Amino acid sequence: MIDRSYVYEPGFIDAGARAEILSWLATLRPLWEQRYSTRRPPPSGKQQRPLLRPVYWLGNWQFACLGYYEPPRRTFDVAVAAEPFPPVLARLVAQIEKKVRAGFPPPQVPRRWHLNTCLVNFYGDRIEGDKATDAARVGEHRDFEPGPVASLSLGERARFQFVRRGDREAPPVRTQWLEDRSLQIFGGPRWKDDLLHRVQRVEDKHDLDLPPAIAGFRTRRVNFTFRYVPDEHVVPFAKLPERARDDVRDYVATLAESSAFFKAALVSERSRTAAAR
Numbered sequence: 001m002i003d004r005s006y007v008y009e010p011g012f013i014d015a016g017a018r019a020e021i022l023s024w025l026a027t028l029r030p031l032w033e034q035r036y037s038t039r040r041p042p043p044s045g046k047q048q049r050p051l052l053r054p055v056y057w058l059g060n061w062q063f064a065c066l067g068y069y070e071p072p073r074r075t076f077d078v079a080v081a082a083e084p085f086p087p088v089l090a091r092l093v094a095q096i097e098k099k100v101r102a103g104f105p106p107p108q109v110p111r112r113w114h115l116n117t118c119l120v121n122f123y124g125d126r127i128e129g130d131k132a133t134d135a136a137r138v139g140e141h142r143d144f145e146p147g148p149v150a151s152l153s154l155g156e157r158a159r160f161q162f163v164r165r166g167d168r169e170a171p172p173v174r175t176q177w178l179e180d181r182s183l184q185i186f187g188g189p190r191w192k193d194d195l196l197h198r199v200q201r202v203e204d205k206h207d208l209d210l211p212p213a214i215a216g217f218r219t220r221r222v223n224f225t226f227r228y229v230p231d232e233h234v235v236p237f238a239k240l241p242e243r244a245r246d247d248v249r250d251y252v253a254t255l256a257e258s259s260a261f262f263k264a265a266l267v268s269e270r271s272r273t274a275a276a277r
């Protein structure tokens with residue numbers, strides 16, 4: 001039976017688009033965030049830790065310390081307005097949206113669904129002195145943003161698995177190797193809600209070192225996961241509550257060092273705060 005809620009398409013990104021994405025990646029400065037706010041002790045029973053990998057977000061940035069977008073319980077003041085997609089990704093996203101609208105069961109595509117959010121995950125090794133530690137995996141989780149999610153992969157192949165909730169040892173329901181230049185899309189209650197997904201491992205066969213250079217890290221795979229956050233839930237940095245602004249200001253300042261978008265966000269926050277005094 002054809003499953004209209006799942007797509008895997010190898011070779012979706014052509015060689016020209018791949019080269020364009022790599023040049024754009026070289027201009028980024030990914031963040032290696034702490035899981036919790038650095039301004040106060042972590043929640044009881046939790047330990048402060050850096051995320052497993054550096055990330056970059058487009059459209060809106062979901063800072064780990066503010067908690068990730070999770071309707072209906074967490075929708076406001078967590079999706080912070082971020083840079084738009086670069087032209088090459090905007091072009092690919094337009095094609096993906098067309099595919100989804102043409103092929104996915106309409107009830108699985110929310111009325112105003114469009115892919116306005118992208119998490120860029122960098123997979124590779126943490127480097128400390130001579131020691132490299134493989135950090136190229138993601139544990140079981142689900143993506144809470146409504147509607148289908150689409151992901152593009154570059155670099156080494158990743159073993160991506162859908163697993164049943166609460167049964168880590170059970171065999172995966174589906175294993176899909178995500179190859180360089182591939183597209184994966186999944187939606188609907190089965191793939192999005194009932195099952196969890198994970199990246200079990202990423203191959204290391206081609207000695208890759210993908211851009212940008214990140215201190216203490218060697219990247220061998222980059223994944224772009226595109227999602228939909230309703231536009232009314234995306235908040236400019238300047239309009240976050242004060243405590244949340246304090247939590248993420250240092251990150252925004254770091255991003256502003258190489259991003260005109262975040263530079264402007266900082267300026268706007270300063271003038272708004274000055275005007276309120």
Ligand SMILES: O=C(O)CCC(=O)C(=O)O
Nearest residue numbers: 119121138143199223225
């Ligand atoms: O890297 C991937 O292929 C998947 C990433 C992922 O699961 C996520 O961003 O939620």
